Amino acid sequence: MMTMLRRPLFWLILLLAGIFAWLPVRGNNVALREDLILVAVAIILTSNLNLMIGYTGYVNFGHIVFYGLGGYLGLYLATVRGWHLVISALVAGVLVSLVALLFGLGILRLRGAYFALATIGVLVAVQAFVANFEPWGRSTGMYVSFDSYAPLGGPRHALWTTYFLVIGVMALSLLLSLAIKSSKFGLGLFAIREDEDAAIVLGVNATVYKAIIYSVSAFLPAVAGALMFFKNGMIDPSIAFEYMLSLEGIVMLMLGGSGTVAGAALGAGLYERLRSYLLTSPRLSEFHLVIAGGLLLLVIRLAPGGLIGWLYRLIPHSREVVE
């Protein structure tokens, strides 16, 4: 713990969260808050995805499943069961992590590309399940009733509360990535990424490590999903499990630099701003996927280390600060 305090990135993360929290409060800027919350969600998804792709070397195409399932569970607990939002979100996070652990013990027996394909399957299968699940409203989904906001001091106040909570989850995601990166657990994951068989011969229990990280990478996205869909007031299978969002997470990660904490945040932030700009621009909105795909192709071809990798090459010592 003490060593964490000596790492510049630790303080930078707290500073980032502080700025996110402070900016929209100054002048009660609701529009800015709505922009920033999307950036925060992108950072949450990307940095947790990084635990799989960047740290462990396993591509997860269906990472959004955790976010969507968390949203469903959270909404269900908060509205149908009437639990407090924070409790609902945490319970949703725990349950989704457990589901991920179960899935993980199955599909993580698959290596490399096979695992990646199975994750597409997980996404499709979970979506099919939810779309047929009566208690969650099948394909029409669920709505948040107006009185669910009462415990949080009414809708207006509730929106601010969820915003701060999401910023908190964002900070936790980055801190989690940072903590894992310098831990023995993280070292085991990196060894698996480099050469799984060699790692096993060196004593890394790859089966357990992979299942744990898959489950861990589900937790905060699920919490974020519960908060976000509560804030939005509704959920249905197509918005909860938006395949494209899952895929764009990979673009964000590769853009920033996979395997690095700062890269995940940087890529998510930049890409999310670009995406919002494209989506609101009348001429470019239809082409945002084209641009995303082109960007990904360029990055992996020209700078497979992403922006951070490029920074490392430019200033080798930056490695020690920007992890």
Place this chain on the structure above:
Amino acid sequence: MTGLLEVRGISKRFGGLQAVSDVSFTLNEGEILGLIGPNGAGKTSLFNLVNGVYKSDKGSIMFAGKDITGLSPDRVVRLGLARTHQIVRPLQGMTVLENVIVGACFGRENQSMHDAHATALEVLEKVGLAKRAYSPARALTLASKKRLEVARALAAKPKLLLLDEVLAGLNPTEIAQMIDIIHSIRDSGISVFMIEHVMQAIMNLSDRILVLNLGRKIAEAPPAEVVHNTDVVEAYLGFPDIVDKLRGMA
């Protein structure tokens, strides 16, 4: 007295090929046991069976009094049985030091990152790689990569070390250095089981030698006896200069 490693009737088949066939032997504590045999004799396969990379079809393996048959490699190394790879497998994207830290962290003593760091530096010093500690592993020469293999395995603080052709591909100076390293390993109390094609080296290093041919054990004896064993000579008949070398050395 029972040995450190006791292998009984171990067999492994790949499709139509019997790679290892009913092999039994005992390795005593503190000993250097050599393993020789023509290419494809099943030597590496035997290592893979011993450390759990392959599941055996038949037979049992006892290590330090424990039955390790069927255990996965990560559990085997935790019990104190580490190995190197014939075809080196450094964790390419990591530094040399990080590679060795992995070995220490997940080895027999299950060390913390802090202790592993110290162990790794110590081991790198021992194998003569201290100067390269901060280089990326992929940048090493073959000889250095072999030392890295040895360093990683040593960092696990094993009781028994399996060395798979750590001398192959090295020049004479490098071979001499590696032999010194192996001597010092044994002197530090670690038993060694080593595969080698460099005959002079294995004859000099080993206390006893195990000979495999076509997956079967054909001899197990001190070096001086092995070279006069007719089965061994026959097994090598396709390789006449090896026979000469064997004779010349004993």
Place this chain on the structure above:
Amino acid sequence: MSGILASMIDGLLIGSVYGLAAMGLSLIWGVMDVINLTHGSMIALGMFGMYLLFAAIAGNPYVLLIPVIAAGLLLGILVYWLSVNWVVGRSQLMSLLSTFAVNMMVIGIGTAIWSTSPYNVDFSLSGITVGAYTFTGNHIAAAISALLIALLLEAFLYHTRAGKAIRAVADNRDAAELMGISSTRVLMVAFAIGIALAAASGALVSTLFPFTILSGAGYQLKSFVVTVLAGLGKPFGALVAGVLLGLLEGAVSPFIAVSWIPLIEFGLFVIVLIFFPRGIFGKATA
């Protein structure tokens, strides 16, 4: 005739189209060890290619298959140079990401042009009626077309020089290079054929069901399931496995909602991968 039998026969007919799509994926996977994530979007382009040709010429869709296949070959060459050539032999992560990037671009362009609303090819052949059940002519014609294309591929792979070169490269790329086979050109041709097969299957699907630019994704998932069922790099096994998957869908569809089918397919995919890593036709030998 019982309803389930009729449903299974229908599944069998559609399954041959799944098989055709999977053959494309399997060929590419087997020859160059690249998992082609543009597969779904190429199937979708096949659908729209048929739609456009049919709207322009109003000819017989089964004749229009020929220009669709030709366009598929050209497109395959383009995609090969854009995203595949430089990842061959590199880590699978690279090839996954680069083909996936192209997939995003194609879907993006397709969405911009056609939005995500459904289209259909308004053509129907008279069917065959057996008792209370009618098998539509389009289903039968699609199955026959798929089989014909598969036979043509087999003839190509086993009886032409280029086909033999492809098989040689699939077998052992280094050895083939030593024998003077230019692997880049062979890989390009194999990739182009794989894409053409995807486009052809999409074109056939477009005569059966309404479709959107996103429809390819579902068939891509089926192709993955079929490919692993058959064992990697076995294109003809893929055809058989496709028919089996169609049969299975036909057998369960009278009893459950269609929306459950992806769940079943996924379950099958994981179970097969874990318990039969070499496919159900694979021998258990090394």
